[in-house]
Amino acid sequence: LVLAGSLIAGGGIAAAQSSVPPSGSAGSSDWTSTSYLTDKDGRSLILRGFNTASSAKSAPDGMPAFTEADLDREHAAMGTNFVRFLISWRSVEPEPGKYDQAYLDRVEQRVGWYAERGYKVMLDMHQDVYSGAIMADDTAGTGAGPIGNGAPAWATFTDGLPVEKQDQWELYYIQPGVMRAFDNFWNTTGKHPELVEHYVNAWRAVAERFAANETVVAYDLMNEPWGGSLQFGAFEAGPLTDLYQRSTNAIRTVDQDSWVCVAPQAVGVNQGIPSALGKITDPRAGEQRIAYCPHLYPLPLDLGDGYSGVSKTLTDATMQTWLASIEQVATDVLGGAPVILGEFGLDTTLPGAQEYLDRVYTAAREMGAGVSYWSSDPGTWGPYLADGTPTILVNTMNKAYPRAVAGTPLSWSSSVDRLELTYRTDPAVTAPTEIYLPAAGFPGDVAVQGADVVGWDQDSRLLTVRSAADAAEVTVTVTPAA
Numbered sequence: 001l002v003l004a005g006s007l008i009a010g011g012g013i014a015a016a017q018s019s020v021p022p023s024g025s026a027g028s029s030d031w032t033s034t035s036y037l038t039d040k041d042g043r044s045l046i047l048r049g050f051n052t053a054s055s056a057k058s059a060p061d062g063m064p065a066f067t068e069a070d071l072d073r074e075h076a077a078m079g080t081n082f083v084r085f086l087i088s089w090r091s092v093e094p095e096p097g098k099y100d101q102a103y104l105d106r107v108e109q110r111v112g113w114y115a116e117r118g119y120k121v122m123l124d125m126h127q128d129v130y131s132g133a134i135m136a137d138d139t140a141g142t143g144a145g146p147i148g149n150g151a152p153a154w155a156t157f158t159d160g161l162p163v164e165k166q167d168q169w170e171l172y173y174i175q176p177g178v179m180r181a182f183d184n185f186w187n188t189t190g191k192h193p194e195l196v197e198h199y200v201n202a203w204r205a206v207a208e209r210f211a212a213n214e215t216v217v218a219y220d221l222m223n224e225p226w227g228g229s230l231q232f233g234a235f236e237a238g239p240l241t242d243l244y245q246r247s248t249n250a251i252r253t254v255d256q257d258s259w260v261c262v263a264p265q266a267v268g269v270n271q272g273i274p275s276a277l278g279k280i281t282d283p284r285a286g287e288q289r290i291a292y293c294p295h296l297y298p299l300p301l302d303l304g305d306g307y308s309g310v311s312k313t314l315t316d317a318t319m320q321t322w323l324a325s326i327e328q329v330a331t332d333v334l335g336g337a338p339v340i341l342g343e344f345g346l347d348t349t350l351p352g353a354q355e356y357l358d359r360v361y362t363a364a365r366e367m368g369a370g371v372s373y374w375s376s377d378p379g380t381w382g383p384y385l386a387d388g389t390p391t392i393l394v395n396t397m398n399k400a401y402p403r404a405v406a407g408t409p410l411s412w413s414s415s416v417d418r419l420e421l422t423y424r425t426d427p428a429v430t431a432p433t434e435i436y437l438p439a440a441g442f443p444g445d446v447a448v449q450g451a452d453v454v455g456w457d458q459d460s461r462l463l464t465v466r467s468a469a470d471a472a473e474v475t476v477t478v479t480p481a482a
């Protein structure tokens with residue numbers, strides 16, 4: 001908090017405040033993305049799911065402690081259709097230039113679990129504090145150490161600078177050895193131009209494996225980037241944009257169709273400061289498939305008051321600047337990119353937690369963004385405690401929503417027993433529109449206005465509808481049958 005606060009104070013909060021839109025309801029935004037990730041049938045995807053999972057960060061095999069039974073529980077309880085699945089550079093490339101196909105087999109097996117249940121997967125090349133090798137007690141030099149995660153040990157150059165134990169994990173980021181590891185990775189030191197090249201080629205190896213796998217729809221190029229000695233514009237518009245462009249180019253040599261997701265630097269931008277990320281150009285033929293995948297972590301929420309009192313007021317102010325920042329990057333910098341909120345979350349036992357969750361999901365719905373909540377790991381942040389007790393997250397997420405739309409969604413809303421969706425049709429899309437309806441509000445047959453019912457599967461909870469062929473814009477309303 002101290003670090004993020006000081007960086008924000010020095011990093012342009014004034015700039016953020018100057019970009020605050022006219023006052024409206026807390027953090028409201030009238031901007032809606034008009035571009036979406038699409039499935040193989042061309043349907044616009046509205047993605048709802050989790051990050052799975054933090055437990056993968058230091059696991060020797062690189063896999064999350066998340067079983068197929070856990071996925072069945074999530075799917076049955078919440079009707080999710082998306083996962084931001086954590087992978088790691090240390091696991092992909094355990095030795096320079098050698099890619100671990102057995103690890104990619106394990107990832108592909110998990111992707112198969114999601115495929116069998118109709119999910120889409122975004123692979124997240126995760127890092128926190130650079131690598132598990134930032135401290136001497138790294139586990140057998142694999143990079144699966146106790147503090148950081150991400151880069152392999154062979155790509156971790158602290159140059160012998162100290163990394164002292166910290167009570168708060170975030171403060172490891174400014175330890176001299178960690179700052180140097182990042183400065184070497186970004187070649188700010190001028191001593192390691194090879195590291196970014198290895199990272200880019202590791203992405204090519206991953207994309208080569210999943211290029212033909214229609215369940216993997218996106219690659220999230222780097223989790224919560226940190227520039228070391230470089231911050232904000234010097235970092236984001238410089239080496240970060242360069243890494244994203246080089247990774248995109250490398251991925252496109254083997255995979256023409258998956259989306260490439262880019263994220264801003266974490267500190268400051270997670271808290272609503274405008275990002276200085278540069279343009280990334282997709283060399284593929286046809287539409288650009290670059291998506292924007294920011295995170296949201298308002299500082300005041302961590303102050304202990306939760307979403308209440310002054311903390312709520314400050315959080316709402318953060319939401320306003322954050323929404324303005326997302327719109328600016330997605331629209332002006334990335335040319336109308338689809339948005340996925342790659343991470344947001346909080347301790348669900350905090351005061352006001354339900355209102356905050358509802359507030360963020362409303363903002364995501366209004367802006368047409370996908371959402372992967374942080375995270376599915378057991379505990380008070382997640383959907384279940386370690387003993388399996390559900391938190392408020394389960395009911396919060398188990399809501400009616402359109403999952404795949406045969407055109408461009410223009411607006412949608414849902415309550416316990418009603419869903420309304422308006423979309424611009426696309427005659428080229430012949431697959432039906434797919435809608436998830438929880439049993440609580442839709443226990444039996446349903447009544448549909450504005451479209452014809454193609455199917456209603458009460459086991460999977462999926463309703464499929466098709467609009468009249470000549471309709472340019474359609475409003476579909478679903479309620480329980482009388």
Ligand SMILES: CN(C)c1ccc(C(=O)NC[C@H]2N[C@H](CO)[C@@H](O)[C@@H]2O)cc1
Pocket residue numbers: 003004128170171173223224226266267297343374
């Ligand atoms: C100082 N730096 C660079 C920093 C500080 C704090 C976070 C953070 O809390 N991030 C929010 C969540 N995201 C990660 C996983 O991506 C989780 O471990 C954090 O709770 C990030 C970076």
